[in-house]
Amino acid sequence: MILYALTIFASAFLLFLVQPIIAKQILPWFGGSAAVWTTCLVFFQAALLAGYAFADLVIRRIASSRQGQLHIALLAASLFVLPIVPGAFWKPAGTENPAALILGLLTVTLGLPYLLLSMTSPLLQAWFARRYRGRDPYRLFALSNLASLLALVTYPFILEPAVATRTQALGWSVGYAVFVVLCAAIAWSSGRTVPPRSIAAKPDITERASPPSWTRSVLWCALAATGSVLLLSVTNHITQNIAAVPLLWIVPLTLYLLTFILNFDSTRWYPRELLLPVVAASLAVMAWCVADTRLIHELELQLGVFCIGLFIACMFCHGELARQKPPVAYLTRFYLMVSLGGAFGAALVGILAPLALRAHFELGLGLIAAACLLAWQVRRNALVFGLLALVAIVVTIGCAIWSVVNFYESTIVTARNFYGVLRVQETGANEISRHRTLVHGTIMHGLQYLAPQFNRQPTSYYTKTSGIGRLLETLHPRRDPLRVGVIGLGTGTLASYGTPGDLYRFYDINPAVIRIAREDFTYLAQSEATIETLLGDARLTLEREPAANLDILAIDAFSSDAIPVHLITSEALALYARNIKPNGVVAFHVTNRFLDLIPVVAALADAHGMQAVWIHDDGVDVLASRSDWVLVSTNKALLDNPQIAGAATPIIREPEWRLWTDDFNNLFQVLRD
Numbered sequence: 001m002i003l004y005a006l007t008i009f010a011s012a013f014l015l016f017l018v019q020p021i022i023a024k025q026i027l028p029w030f031g032g033s034a035a036v037w038t039t040c041l042v043f044f045q046a047a048l049l050a051g052y053a054f055a056d057l058v059i060r061r062i063a064s065s066r067q068g069q070l071h072i073a074l075l076a077a078s079l080f081v082l083p084i085v086p087g088a089f090w091k092p093a094g095t096e097n098p099a100a101l102i103l104g105l106l107t108v109t110l111g112l113p114y115l116l117l118s119m120t121s122p123l124l125q126a127w128f129a130r131r132y133r134g135r136d137p138y139r140l141f142a143l144s145n146l147a148s149l150l151a152l153v154t155y156p157f158i159l160e161p162a163v164a165t166r167t168q169a170l171g172w173s174v175g176y177a178v179f180v181v182l183c184a185a186i187a188w189s190s191g192r193t194v195p196p197r198s199i200a201a202k203p204d205i206t207e208r209a210s211p212p213s214w215t216r217s218v219l220w221c222a223l224a225a226t227g228s229v230l231l232l233s234v235t236n237h238i239t240q241n242i243a244a245v246p247l248l249w250i251v252p253l254t255l256y257l258l259t260f261i262l263n264f265d266s267t268r269w270y271p272r273e274l275l276l277p278v279v280a281a282s283l284a285v286m287a288w289c290v291a292d293t294r295l296i297h298e299l300e301l302q303l304g305v306f307c308i309g310l311f312i313a314c315m316f317c318h319g320e321l322a323r324q325k326p327p328v329a330y331l332t333r334f335y336l337m338v339s340l341g342g343a344f345g346a347a348l349v350g351i352l353a354p355l356a357l358r359a360h361f362e363l364g365l366g367l368i369a370a371a372c373l374l375a376w377q378v379r380r381n382a383l384v385f386g387l388l389a390l391v392a393i394v395v396t397i398g399c400a401i402w403s404v405v406n407f408y409e410s411t412i413v414t415a416r417n418f419y420g421v422l423r424v425q426e427t428g429a430n431e432i433s434r435h436r437t438l439v440h441g442t443i444m445h446g447l448q449y450l451a452p453q454f455n456r457q458p459t460s461y462y463t464k465t466s467g468i469g470r471l472l473e474t475l476h477p478r479r480d481p482l483r484v485g486v487i488g489l490g491t492g493t494l495a496s497y498g499t500p501g502d503l504y505r506f507y508d509i510n511p512a513v514i515r516i517a518r519e520d521f522t523y524l525a526q527s528e529a530t531i532e533t534l535l536g537d538a539r540l541t542l543e544r545e546p547a548a549n550l551d552i553l554a555i556d557a558f559s560s561d562a563i564p565v566h567l568i569t570s571e572a573l574a575l576y577a578r579n580i581k582p583n584g585v586v587a588f589h590v591t592n593r594f595l596d597l598i599p600v601v602a603a604l605a606d607a608h609g610m611q612a613v614w615i616h617d618d619g620v621d622v623l624a625s626r627s628d629w630v631l632v633s634t635n636k637a638l639l640d641n642p643q644i645a646g647a648a649t650p651i652i653r654e655p656e657w658r659l660w661t662d663d664f665n666n667l668f669q670v671l672r673d
Contacts, residue, residue: 004128005143007182011120012144014176016257017151018117019044020160020249021168022084022110028662029091030098031509031537031557032564034239035354035418037249038232039099042343042350043106044114045228049336049343051118056332058119059126068187071116071123075180075187078112083173085109085166094509094536098418099351113176120183122335127186129328142265149257152250164663212326212333220321220334221341226369227317228345231256233363234310236349237290238303240360240420240441248667252310259314263322270319275312276381279374280388282312287367287399293406296442299594299671313370320377358414359407359421364400371396412436413520415512422512424520426450435459436520438491440513444625446491448521456526460625461556461591462493465647467615467629468554468587472497474643475551484529485550485579487538487567488557488589489513491521498529505548506531507538508557539566539575548579556589563595570661573604573632583635586610591628595670599654601630607659613639613648 023040030036058067090105092098106114121144159168235252262269286309289295289302296302326334353362375389408414413424420441428434428450437447447459463469472494475482481501486494489508498504504527508514514533517524524531534541538557542548553576557564566572568588576586590597598614605612610632619626630651633639657669 001128003182003186004124007179007186008121008124008144009147010175010179010182011117012147013151014172014179015114015117015151016148016253017155017159017175018084018110018114018172019253020152020155021165021172022086022106023249024160025086025165025169026090026102026105028539028564028566029537030102031419032566033098033419033509034236035099035350035420036102037239038236038346038350039102039418040106041232041235042099042346043103045339045343045346047111047114048118049339051115051120052122052332052336052339054115055119055123055126056336058123059332064130067123067127068189071187072184074112074116075184078116079177079180081109081112082176083170084113085169091540092536094534094541099354116183117176117179118339122332124183124186126332129331142261145257145261145264149254149261152254152257156250161658161664161666212330216324216326217333217337220324220337221344222373223317223321223324224338224341225345225348226341226366226373227256227259227314228342229349229362229366230310230313230317230370232346232349233360233366234306236360237306237363251307255307255311256314259311259318263315263318264325267322270315270322272319272323273381273385275315275319276374276378276385277388279312279316280371280392282309283367283371283374283392284395284399285309286313287364287396290364290367291399291402291406293442297593313367316374317370320373354416354418358416359404359423361400361404361407364396364403367396368393368400413516415516417510417512419510419512422510422516424516438516438521446493446521448491448493448523449623454623455522456496457623458493458496459623460493461589461627462496463617463619463621463624465621465624466617466627467613467631467644467647468494468552468589469497470615470643470647471552471585471587471629471631474638474641482529482552483548483550483581485548485553487553487555489517489533490556492517492523492527492531494554495523495527495529495531498527498531500528502529504529504531505550506533507541508533508535509537511535539572542575542579550580550584552585552587553580554587554589563592563597565660565665566662568597568600568604568660569665570604570607570659572662573608573610577608577610583633583638585631585633585635585638588630588632589627590630591626592672594672595667596672597670598628598630598651599657600660600670601632602651602653603657603659605630605632606653610634611636611639612651613644614651615644615647616649617647 019040023037027036058070062070086105086109092101163171231252235249238252239248285305289305321338349362371389371392375386375393378385378389410425410427411423412426415422423439425437425439432451434451435447435449438445444460449455449457449459458464458469464473476499481503483503485505485507487507489506490513492506495504514535555567557567573586580586588601590601602612611634613631615629615631617624617627631639631644639645658664658666
């Protein structure tokens, strides 16, 4: 029995530990997009479904004596795909469908090991029930979820800060090989062991069970799917405005798993009559926070409401699942339907929603679905529960309509793809004040006035009083044309500084941004400089090309208010330094409501023997927005120019902070008070 418990624990631990490990390896290849994790979760849920389906097929269709032999053969075959380190040939060129590429990469690199880890828990529980008749195997499911939770907690707080990403993958591969040995030992004994008489004499609960109805199976699937939809959509909601990093992936997933652990360990963790009113209230509060745009930028409120709300909603979904679990004879079917629901919910958010919905409306729809399930589950309970569920339905539907109306207000163009949601809004009381704004997620990423006297003027974070504006104005009087690189196109505002002979090269991973900048704004078309736009992740593009020999490289690739962490690391700055001239400047745009990135950039500059100057602009001009730029260079004379030095703000160094690298970052230390 100890071997069964140890093997199930190891399989679940490895199953969830590998998720952030593999996702973090490929995250920089796809621009640090929050959708990388969502797409990975689609694969994980689909592979889990395949594992449960295969376990159900093995138990029902293959003779007991052959089951162990088949499993040993598959375990041995899976060792040949180790280690789980994706080859460089998987790196995108920029023209591929990123979701399809990620799913293909994960299937080839991780598919067979993940399939076998997924099927371990239901398969070994079935073997356990066959060997130890009369024993309840469902507590082994709670044990597997506990192991999953420990893996997720271990990763951001212990493994990620201390171990390089590649070493994590190699270490996981060694751990998987140990698991193969353990699982093979159980598989070998499963077909050879006859249950002891004392145990075999007990009634066999697997022989007297009636099969669950299809309506019961559909309910299992619906409850699991709703929990999965809420998990992915809440994770998207959080990460698109802060950063796509393992810590923010893991917090919602940990809460999600914790609800499985509690509900399948004991019924005492699900006080149904006390929790049902709280569920109705939580759904309504989350729906309100989605719809009310005044609350969208309140970080503590958003994290608190959606993390607590996700936990409560999943306690309901998984508590109802635990109440509905069938006899042991149909254990594998139950797990199959639960995993089918999980995979279906993940596909809805990760695959179908970006194709069918123009914005992140799936969170609102998930809340409506949860409210409807609540109403269905309490239909035979006291009337007060039905009334509360009805209120939850009305509020979630009303808030969903409200959020759609807010989204389309003044909007003339929308676009959604793997990299997020874009919209162009046109506002202004008269012809003079009429302007267009590019909004990515919830953040303005550039604006342009339509009046002829203003439409060539740099605006927002790029005016002449901003850090980048002062730098360009300082360099322009010289005779030699400028070579300027910009990571992150936005509306193309910086092109307005271009003069004849200058080269402005924009790097952007999102084809929709390039299309909108050319079709709905005129900065690129009106610029006097030569304009180049390169599609693809900037770091990968800069790695592939010869040194760009730039005078300025501006780092301005923010997605909503989230930061692509891989563009603000020591390795990234080393790459930038190779692509600028000896006296060139790397300009980091670090305007952010939630994160204070200025000390991070200053530490990077110090580590590379460069000087950092922070220029804060309050944006008092009518065309300007508040902005923070940090200029990094070895050109002390340029940074000491009165135009730049006169506007500089002293940077408070944090000497105890660890340098940010591709393998390490710490968002907690840069959260604003």
